[in-house]
Amino acid sequence: xxxxxxxxxxxxxxxxxxxxxxxxxxxxxxxxxxxxxxxxxxxxxxxxxxxxxxxxxxxxxxxxxxxxxxxxxxxxxxxxxxxxxxxxxxxxxxxxxxxxxxxxxxxxxxxxxxxxxxxxxxxxxxxxxxxxxxxxxxxxxxxxxxxxxxxxxxxxxxxxxxxxxxxxxxxxxxxxxxxxxxxxxxxxxxxxxxxxxxxxxxxxxxxxxxxxxxxxxxxxxxxxxxxxxxxxxxxxxxxxxxxxxxxxxxxxxxxxxxxxxxxxxxxxxxxxxxxxxxxxxxxxxxxxxxxxxxxxxxxxxxxxxxxxxxxxxxxxxxxxxxxxxxxxxxxxxxxxxxxxxxxxxxxxxxxxxxxxxxxxxxxxxxxxxxxxxxxxxxxxxxxxxxxxxxxxxxxxxxxxxxxxxxxxxxxxxxxxxxxxxxxxxxxxxxxxxxxxxxxxxxxxxxxxxxxxxxxxxxxxxxxxxxxxxxxxxxxxxxxxxxxxxxxxxxxxxxxxxxxxxxxxxxxxxxxx
Numbered sequence: 001x002x003x004x005x006x007x008x009x010x011x012x013x014x015x016x017x018x019x020x021x022x023x024x025x026x027x028x029x030x031x032x033x034x035x036x037x038x039x040x041x042x043x044x045x046x047x048x049x050x051x052x053x054x055x056x057x058x059x060x061x062x063x064x065x066x067x068x069x070x071x072x073x074x075x076x077x078x079x080x081x082x083x084x085x086x087x088x089x090x091x092x093x094x095x096x097x098x099x100x101x102x103x104x105x106x107x108x109x110x111x112x113x114x115x116x117x118x119x120x121x122x123x124x125x126x127x128x129x130x131x132x133x134x135x136x137x138x139x140x141x142x143x144x145x146x147x148x149x150x151x152x153x154x155x156x157x158x159x160x161x162x163x164x165x166x167x168x169x170x171x172x173x174x175x176x177x178x179x180x181x182x183x184x185x186x187x188x189x190x191x192x193x194x195x196x197x198x199x200x201x202x203x204x205x206x207x208x209x210x211x212x213x214x215x216x217x218x219x220x221x222x223x224x225x226x227x228x229x230x231x232x233x234x235x236x237x238x239x240x241x242x243x244x245x246x247x248x249x250x251x252x253x254x255x256x257x258x259x260x261x262x263x264x265x266x267x268x269x270x271x272x273x274x275x276x277x278x279x280x281x282x283x284x285x286x287x288x289x290x291x292x293x294x295x296x297x298x299x300x301x302x303x304x305x306x307x308x309x310x311x312x313x314x315x316x317x318x319x320x321x322x323x324x325x326x327x328x329x330x331x332x333x334x335x336x337x338x339x340x341x342x343x344x345x346x347x348x349x350x351x352x353x354x355x356x357x358x359x360x361x362x363x364x365x366x367x368x369x370x371x372x373x374x375x376x377x378x379x380x381x382x383x384x385x386x387x388x389x390x391x392x393x394x395x396x397x398x399x400x401x402x403x404x405x406x407x408x409x410x411x412x413x414x415x416x417x418x419x420x421x422x423x424x425x426x427x428x429x430x431x432x433x434x435x436x437x438x439x440x441x442x443x444x445x446x447x448x449x450x451x452x453x454x455x456x457x458x459x460x461x462x463x464x465x466x467x468x469x470x471x472x473x474x475x476x477x478x479x480x481x482x483x484x485x486x487x488x489x490x491x492x493x494x495x496x497x498x499x500x501x502x503x504x505x506x507x508x509x510x511x512x
Contacts, residue, residue: 009151009159017143021047021134022054024147027166028130029058030179031158034084034110037125039118042134047145048116051132052087055114059083069116075102077111084111096121128153161208164259169194172254172263174202193266201266202253207232208260217322225322227313227396232260235393237302237310238365239264245296247289248378248388257307267388270377273413280419282377282387286370286407287423289384291430294364294400315366315398317352317359324351324453326460334463337505347504350497355453358399358446366398370406372413401443405451409484411458411477417487448491455485482508 015021032038038055040048053067060080070076070089078085086108093099099121118125129152137144151159169175177194182203192204209231213221223230232255242249250265272282301309313319328344339347369391376388404427408420424447431438458481462474486509489498502509 011149025051025054026058037113037129039131040116046134089116090120091117205262229393287427289387295434315396323457330463331459363397367392368394370403371410401446402450452488
């Protein structure tokens with residue numbers, strides 16, 4: 001038994017009506033999945049079947065499903081909405097051995113299991129389970145109930161998160177909002193769209209602090225070396241700061257920093273691309289927003305009310321180098337191009353030499369993921385505020401060319417060469433208008449180097465997403481990123497780096 005499964009979390013709450021009990025069951029439907037168990041206990045008439053019926057209806061997405069109590073049949077099976085649900089009642093069960101005759105193991109395999117009177121055969125249920133006990137509350141309200149909810153196994157943390165979300169929604173005035181899941185990104189964050197009866201919308205961002213990984217160098221984890229955000233504090237800080245500059249980051253309406261929960265402004269779903277690819281005018285506006293940002297005197301710390309100062313970390317040489325190593329660790333095994341420890345050392349030394357100037361240049365805020373999935377078009381706003389910015393929590397103090405390269409060599413959509421040149425020209429003009437001393441030649445050199453660094457990193461990340469995280473959809477972007485890398489490596493400043501790639505990854509240069 002794992003350490004987590006030997007623990008439990010407990011939540012007690014009172015509801016004032018049967019409707020509230022039903023709504024709570026519906027909310028719990030978002031938590032359970034195949035292999036989980038929900039145990040229901042309580043006195044006769046306390047509402048076990050009511051709770052179970054509401055949960056089943058939500059899981060099969062059929063609000064009119066009858067779902068009677070299986071008191072006499074012992075077990076009832078439902079199929080629907082991608083879920084198989086087994087609803088059982090152990091009240092008449094004399095011994096757990098009787099379950100074998102019912103085909104219990106076959107029926108419950110890869111199923112969500114709901115059991116009333118489960119205490120009669122608790123050992124037959126999954127260690128990943130919720131236990132819900134309903135009891136009467138003294139008083140004149142006959143529908144009032146007290147629910148004692150215990151989480152075991154993976155539900156230890158799940159229940160705590162569920163409770164925190166419910167409390168944040170209640171305290172911030174969003175308790176009555178409908179909730180719909182939004183497609184996530186490559187991270188472990190989750191998002192839901194909230195819509196209140198009055199039509200107002202918001203986004204619930206669920207991003208619990210991630211545990212630090214194992215130390216890999218200097219006694220630090222990868223995320224610490226790469227300067228990745230480990231909680232929602234950076235998002236809150238940068239949202240506040242970007243909005244203070246007149247740019248369109250989502251406003252944070254409510255927050256629970258300890259639980260990693262934010263309710264933020266819904267900037268809509270209109271992006272900067274369409275079915276034909278990048279919309280040139282919108283990309284140019286996104287480049288202009290960067291030029292404006294990079295022309296500002298930006299602080300390295302941001303004060304957050306009730307928290308203190310958040311210090312933006314540097315995008316230093318260690319961070320840049322640990323990222324290019326992803327190519328060696330994940331991409332090279334994928335393309336069957338293993339290298340020796342000596343070749344790896346040469347790889348890192350070449351990149352160290354190439355990156356040192358960019359890593360020590362005067363820094364600005366590098367938002368780090370400034371590309372189409374994280375840019376929205378807000379047509380109702382004016383000027384630069386028409387560019388909505390998302391996913392900036394990994395912001396670091398780095399070279400201004402990095403984000404321009406993120407936009408000009410968009411990893412998720414083909415950015416043609418002529419568009420990339422237009423973006424560079426437009427950005428350079430705006431920077432030079434703000435500062436006649438802006439050095440375009442030095443910027444172009446840094447752009448090529450950081451574009452190649454970013455492409456190198458992304459090849460490793462997308463290979464890792466497939467191999468480690470089971471997300472093969474990112475492999476479709478590899479040819480595009482490989483093309484960007486070949487293009488950036490043509491810069492004379494990267495001649496030695498390019499020679500290493502040609503020698504170590506022959507398939508990357510098919511025409512060489």
